[in-house]
Amino acid sequence: MKKDSNGKRVKNLVNTLYNVISELSIKSQEQFHDLVNVVLKALREKDLYTQEHSVRVVDYAIKIGEAMGLDKEQLRELELAAVLHDIGKIGIPDRILKKPGRLTKEEYATMQEHSKRGEEMLKGIKDLDIYKKYVRSHHERYDGYGYPDGLKGEEIPLISRIIFVADTFDAMTSDRPYRKGMSTDIAVDEIIRCSGTQFDPNVVNAFISIIQKEEKERQEKQSA
Numbered sequence: 001m002k003k004d005s006n007g008k009r010v011k012n013l014v015n016t017l018y019n020v021i022s023e024l025s026i027k028s029q030e031q032f033h034d035l036v037n038v039v040l041k042a043l044r045e046k047d048l049y050t051q052e053h054s055v056r057v058v059d060y061a062i063k064i065g066e067a068m069g070l071d072k073e074q075l076r077e078l079e080l081a082a083v084l085h086d087i088g089k090i091g092i093p094d095r096i097l098k099k100p101g102r103l104t105k106e107e108y109a110t111m112q113e114h115s116k117r118g119e120e121m122l123k124g125i126k127d128l129d130i131y132k133k134y135v136r137s138h139h140e141r142y143d144g145y146g147y148p149d150g151l152k153g154e155e156i157p158l159i160s161r162i163i164f165v166a167d168t169f170d171a172m173t174s175d176r177p178y179r180k181g182m183s184t185d186i187a188v189d190e191i192i193r194c195s196g197t198q199f200d201p202n203v204v205n206a207f208i209s210i211i212q213k214e215e216k217e218r219q220e221k222q223s224a
């Protein structure tokens with residue numbers, strides 16, 4: 001019973017989301033932030049972790065984008081793309097999305113569909129047209145072994161390459177009910193290890209510069 005009413009709530013929110021985004025021009029700052037909030041609310045209804053994860057991914061992605069010298073417009077695109085990146089998870093069954101443990105091969109394949117489902121959800125919304133490819137490609141690997149299209153290097157939009165690093169770092173460092181998150185140091189080492197294979201080396205370098213800067217600031221604060 002509870003499951004049905006929750007499903008309905010999610011459906012209503014998704015409908016609201018469709019209505020809001022189909023009517024607005026995202027050039028307006030206020031509408032842009034309203035849109036971001038609606039997306040985050042929809043994600044929260046589906047899965048609190050996905051929503052909190054998306055907020056953190058936005059934060060890391062923007063910092064990486066700034067370190068890479070992206071302009072204001074690109075940063076705004078990056079922000080919304082990072083908010084939207086996992087929106088396709090709304091279409092993934094709870095038994096898989098919230099499974100407290102390792103996914104089977106079939107379940108993992110279903111989970112991987114979220115990037116294409118996300119693209120599908122944005123179809124037909126003119127103002128969000130460019131975001132379709134960002135969402136679709138956020139699990140593409142720099143070496144061409146990612147999904148869904150096996151794009152390689154700069155074939156992958158820069159915004160998706162940035163989101164991929166931010167997304168992976170957050171997934172590695174966050175606690176889940178079935179496992180504790182990695183320490184920042186171990187996760188950073190893993191990101192460096194995968195530079196040039198999984199990740200764009202330029203994005204990794206920007207990411208490392210942020211982590212080092214934050215660590216330095218933390219140490220300065222401690223010794224003050």
Ligand SMILES: [Fe+2]
Pocket residue numbers: 085086114138139167
């Ligand atoms: Fe994802």
